[in-house]
Amino acid sequence: MSILFPPALRAGQRVAIVSPARKISAAELAPAIATLEGWGLTVVLGDSLAGDHHQFAGPDELRRADFQRQLDDPAIAAILCARGGYGTARIVDGLDFTGFRAAPKWVAGFSDITVLNAHLLALGFASIHGVMPVLFHQAGGELALETLRRALFGEAFQPIAAPPHALNRPGTATGALVGGNLSLLQTITGTASQASFAGRILFLEDLDEYLYHIDRMLLHLHRSGQLAGVAGLVVGHFSAMRDNAIPFGATVQEIIDRYARLHGFPVAYGFPVGHEADNRALTVGQSVTLTVDEAGGRLTA
Incomplete structure (x- = not known):
């Protein structure tokens, strides 16, 4: 099966941050938003970032609807998953990838987001396993962040x-x-x-x-x-x-x-x-x- 790659990001495009799993606070995301804006991107904050349902970023229905909205919005060039935890597997079966198939976009994350990485590959699309916004500025994570930027913007893979x-x-x-x-x-x-x-x-x-x-x-x-x-x-x-x-x-x-x-x-x-x-x-x-x-x-x- 051939694998389709979404278009590389360009400065000026819009990227969405969502949380398909565990809840997150605005303070935890602020440094990552500043970084993405420094890359020349416009950041759109999904509804799930304000969600709070036990350990989850809102009920399954909210997280699923938020992710679906970003999949379907042609103005969104990439979806960055804010953090992992647990919960992505609970929403993936309800997602409709019809619009995504017509206009693929990058989805990035790791840990619990492995569900989406694998699901997209099963559908024939590439995605990025990489550092998530909540972890953008960990000490010692400079190369992790740079390799994410390179992958999103279509720069050559470094060994x-x-x-x-x-x-x-x-x-x-x-x-x-x-x-x-x-x-x-x-x-x-x-x-x-x-x-x-x-x-x-x-x-x-x-x-x-x-x-x-x-x-x-x-x-x-x-x-x-x-x-x-x-x-x-x-x-x-x-x-x-x-x-x-x-x-x-x-x-x-x-x-x-x-x-x-x-x-x-x-x-x-x-x-x-x-x-x-x-x-x-x-x-x-x-x-x-x-x-x-x-x-x-x-x-x-």
């Missing part, structure tokens, strides 16, 4: 490197990028949002999970056949992992290695992608080459 790792599996593979948050990829298995990993470069990251959860989720991806056709695996941040009183007995990297070894693809650990400040933007659907050798791992386009 991303990871240092050598004892569990790396050498090799070279080329394919379209697919992936994101492991928990969400497992959650959408068997739904309309599931995007195929076959022949593609899969990237994974996660946050605040028990080690046995990581094993269980990877086992599910393996048993459901999703890992069988992977061309290469990029392992990003697995941050703040937890263990039980009785230890699981393996690190997160060792758990990933257990399942990677059941397949023949190259694997590289330690990429700057995920829930840490240095979260480089990846365009889901973009063709890249993964090279893994004694120098470490490299992604090039």
